[in-house]
Amino acid sequence: MTDKPKRISAKVRAAIDAMFADTVKTVTDAADHVGISREHLSRELSKPHVTEFMRQKTMRRLVVGAPHAASTKLALLDSPNEMVRDRASSFVLGLIGIRPDPEQDSRQGTPVPGLVIVVENHAGQPPVTIGPEPVRQIEHEPVQIEQE
Template structure:
């Protein structure tokens, strides 16, 4: 008697449930991503966890992925502000600030000056003494050669 054992297929497999992350850990991550907590110690104190516990939690792969996703989302939102700031600095009264902003904006647009070739000068100058440590011939003493 043969039995047909069902083999799970892609349509019958249940999607893997994400591992739970406590509300305190999520809040700690949000505090650090937003900059309201400068480090793990400050975030742990604000959410009522020990620094050690929060640190251990943040090292777990599924939590590290959440941190990465939130950080990337925050950076992409703030990239718009940074771009607007650079454009606003183009009109700065300070010439150096305006120059650096314009160089940055042009660089992002792919327009940049050609790099200047560096000049290398080799002036064969020796300082100090040179000590010749080769084997002496026929009882010759070692030589010290002064410049």
């Protein structure tokens, strides 16, 4: 036995269509547009079958808009702005699986600014490092603090 699909009223469908057409911007405006209360429309929009209807409608719109988006992204490859070209090319190459190796950091070997403090314990415990990593330690003799 097949289940009948749940019905979506004409007014709720009209409100959804108005939201998709950008005729209205909010649920309140959509409800006013079709002559129902905001509360009723909000309850209806929360129902799983209505949510699924809107998801399918969204997917159809995205599929129709995809060629335009692809064309726009490809047109950006010819932009006079180098940063725009770089980002567009990285995006397009990423779509076909060509990505930079995340292990290769472009700043490898670049010194990290800041102060690193190494506190040595004389109780046989390893030194404690405070500061950015990696640490390049400068060998020196510990300073003796005279106590008064």
